[in-house]
Amino acid sequence: MGNICASSQFISEGAKLIRPSTTKIVQLDGGLQELRRPVVSSHILSQNPNCFLCASESMYVGSCAPQVPKDEELQLGQIYFLMPLSQSQSPLSLQDLCSLAIKASAALANHSKAAHLVSSKRSPTGVDMVGMSSKEGRGNQRIEL
Numbered sequence: 001m002g003n004i005c006a007s008s009q010f011i012s013e014g015a016k017l018i019r020p021s022t023t024k025i026v027q028l029d030g031g032l033q034e035l036r037r038p039v040v041s042s043h044i045l046s047q048n049p050n051c052f053l054c055a056s057e058s059m060y061v062g063s064c065a066p067q068v069p070k071d072e073e074l075q076l077g078q079i080y081f082l083m084p085l086s087q088s089q090s091p092l093s094l095q096d097l098c099s100l101a102i103k104a105s106a107a108l109a110n111h112s113k114a115a116h117l118v119s120s121k122r123s124p125t126g127v128d129m130v131g132m133s134s135k136e137g138r139g140n141q142r143i144e145l
Contacts, residue, residue: 021076021077022035022036022076022077023035023038023039023074023075023076023077023078023080024078024079024080024107024108025044025053025074025079025080025081025082026079026080026081026082026100026103026104026107027107028048028082030103030106030107031107032107032108032110032111034111035074038073038074038075038076039073039074040070040071040072040073040074041053041068041069041070041071041072041073041074042070042071044074044082045070048082050084050085050086051082051083051084051085052065052067052068052082052083052085052088053067053068053074053081053082053083054066054067054068054080054081054083055068055078055079055080056078056079056080056081056100056104057078059081059092059097059100060092061091061092061093061094061097062091062092062093063092064089064090064091064092065081065083065087065088065092067088068080079104081100081104
């Protein structure tokens with residue numbers, strides 16, 4: 001096995017450089033903000049007044065989108081949605097989740113096209129629907145990106 005070295009931007013495995021995971025934030029306008037280093041939620045929120053952040057993995061049909069605490073560090077490899085505070089107390093519908101999934105998929109696809117990758121591999125931008133019932137006892141409805 002070769003030596004594994006890590007830096008803030010790349011991981012080196014022998015002669016091969018691998019780009020580490022990034023935190024992705026889907027903006028209100030459908031844009032994508034990508035962060036290479038972990039940041040605290042309040043940093044993003046200070047740039048986006050009247051908004052909150054929600055982790056994509058914690059959004060379910062029939063429940064309100066849980067806000068990421070202001071002092072929580074955003075995790076590399078995760079996708080977050082920036083959402084208006086006016087929607088913080090509204091339960092999410094299947095249509096809401098589908099709209100967010102489409103917005104995220106488009107943002108990821110546009111971002112992939114804009115980034116000129118050295119590798120010929122294309123990153124996945126598909127959306128999978130998981131489950132088709134409500135969170136209250138019949139499974140859950142969640143969109144996974």
